Amino acid sequence: MTTITDTSPLAHRPGWFTRAENWLDAKGRGAWIAAMVLGFVFFWPVGLALLFYMIWSKRMFSSCNRKSTSMRQGMNAMRPSGNSAFDAYKTDTLRRLEEEQHQFEAFLERLRDAKDKAEFDQFMNDRADKADNSAVQA
Numbered sequence: 116m117t118t119i120t121d122t123s124p125l126a127h128r129p130g131w132f133t134r135a136e137n138w139l140d141a142k143g144r145g146a147w148i149a150a151m152v153l154g155f156v157f158f159w160p161v162g163l164a165l166l167f168y169m170i171w172s173k174r175m176f177s178s179c180n181r182k183s184t185s186m187r188q189g190m191n192a193m194r195p196s197g198n199s200a201f202d203a204y205k206t207d208t209l210r211r212l213e214e215e216q217h218q219f220e221a222f223l224e225r226l227r228d229a230k231d232k233a234e235f236d237q238f239m240n241d242r243a244d245k246a247d248n249s250a251v252q253a
Contacts, residue, residue: 129137139146147169155162195202 139150147165151162151165151169153162154165196205
C-alpha cells in the first residue's frame, strides 16, 4: 500500500478565510468595519455575518494586535539605552513599581478575604437569628 503525500506549494498554505482574516487583522479594526459596511451594502447577510463574527471573536471591542503590541512594549522597556545612570534608574523604578504592584495585589486579596468573611458572618448571624425566632415561636 502506498501513501500519497502532497508536496505542492499549496499544501501548507492557509485557506482563503484565514488569509483574509490575517490581512484584515494586519490593517486594523477600521478594515474590519469597512468590510462589514461593504458587506451590508452589497449583500446584507454577509455584513450581518461579519458583524456577528467580529463580536464573537472580540474584534469589535478590542485592538486586533493588542498582544503583539504589549509584547513589543515590554521588550522595549528591557532594552538598555546606553546611558548607565538612566538604565540604573529605570531598573530601580521598574523593580519598585513591580513591588508596589505585588503589595497592591496582596492588599486587594486581603480586602476580598475580609469582605467574604463579613458576608459569611452576616449569613451565619441571620441563620442563627432565624433559628432563634423559630424556636421562640414554637
